[in-house]
Amino acid sequence: MASTENSASDSRAADSRADKFARFADLTYDDFRRLARDDSLSRYEKIGFPDEYRRGFETRIFKDIRAKLNLLDGRDKKVADIGPGCSELPLMMASLCARRGHRLTWVDSAEMLAQLPDFPFVARIPARFPLDCASFIEQHAGSFHAVLAYSVLHYVMPGSDIFDFVDAAARLLAPSGALLIGDVPNISMRKRFFASESGRRFHRAFTGQQTDPGVCFNAPEPGRIDDAVMMALVMRQRAAGLHAYIVPQNGRLPMANRREDLLILRP
Numbered sequence: 001m002a003s004t005e006n007s008a009s010d011s012r013a014a015d016s017r018a019d020k021f022a023r024f025a026d027l028t029y030d031d032f033r034r035l036a037r038d039d040s041l042s043r044y045e046k047i048g049f050p051d052e053y054r055r056g057f058e059t060r061i062f063k064d065i066r067a068k069l070n071l072l073d074g075r076d077k078k079v080a081d082i083g084p085g086c087s088e089l090p091l092m093m094a095s096l097c098a099r100r101g102h103r104l105t106w107v108d109s110a111e112m113l114a115q116l117p118d119f120p121f122v123a124r125i126p127a128r129f130p131l132d133c134a135s136f137i138e139q140h141a142g143s144f145h146a147v148l149a150y151s152v153l154h155y156v157m158p159g160s161d162i163f164d165f166v167d168a169a170a171r172l173l174a175p176s177g178a179l180l181i182g183d184v185p186n187i188s189m190r191k192r193f194f195a196s197e198s199g200r201r202f203h204r205a206f207t208g209q210q211t212d213p214g215v216c217f218n219a220p221e222p223g224r225i226d227d228a229v230m231m232a233l234v235m236r237q238r239a240a241g242l243h244a245y246i247v248p249q250n251g252r253l254p255m256a257n258r259r260e261d262l263l264i265l266r267p
């Protein structure tokens, strides 16, 4: 009897966790505008993450970003953060920029940017990138030393052109500049992980149940980024004269087993 009760309560706990994740699945730019205005949400929920995925992790995430965008450790650079959201990450970036004399530009919706404090060295572009900020891109093309779009690309792919997004972000780069398109969920990587022994162990620990995750390799994945999309982005930027790499996240980041980063360097 006790074990039936335990398994029913394990199953309820698993359902409630799944519900929490489902609530933030498949968000659009306009959904984020709505979340930003909802003051019943935590700062992590406003950017589409259940608290468990961000609370206590953002210092580690920022360290990983800094290791890849190492021009941030220089002085007097021009830095852009596309889709900064409103948790601690943009504040960490602002604080680093203040210490290093960088000028920072945030591009996000007016609703999201309203959640962030004003700083004299931060310019705000309240717009959806690249669709609604053509004049900003035109004016600043070739001038940014570091450009970040962290955990943004998968919200661009359904409905907007992912290649336009990356092309326009790369256009911003100054010579020797670096663009990090970080925290990209790759459905192919996810499948490889969940088909592995470590993935099965992770799934059981997450759900609290003894079932294996369902993985289907030969199925269409509309709206999802997969290996083909990642490799195509790399090939396209290389063909445009830039260095481009798919790089792993630090293994201690919360989604490192199924997300990776795209690093683009202007020679």
Ligand SMILES: C[S@@+](CC[C@H](N)C(=O)[O-])C[C@H]1O[C@@H](n2cnc3c(N)ncnc32)[C@H](O)[C@@H]1O
Pocket (backbone or CB within 6 Å): 028, 029, 032, 033, 047, 048, 082, 083, 084, 085, 086, 087, 089, 090, 107, 108, 109, 112, 127, 128, 129, 130, 149, 150, 151, 152, 155, 156
């Ligand atoms: C998941 S949150 C990530 C926030 C932050 N980069 C982080 O990792 O903590 C996605 C953010 O990107 C913004 N966003 C989504 N699409 C965008 C676009 N096309 N242009 C600018 N911002 C966008 C959303 O408003 C939201 O603030």
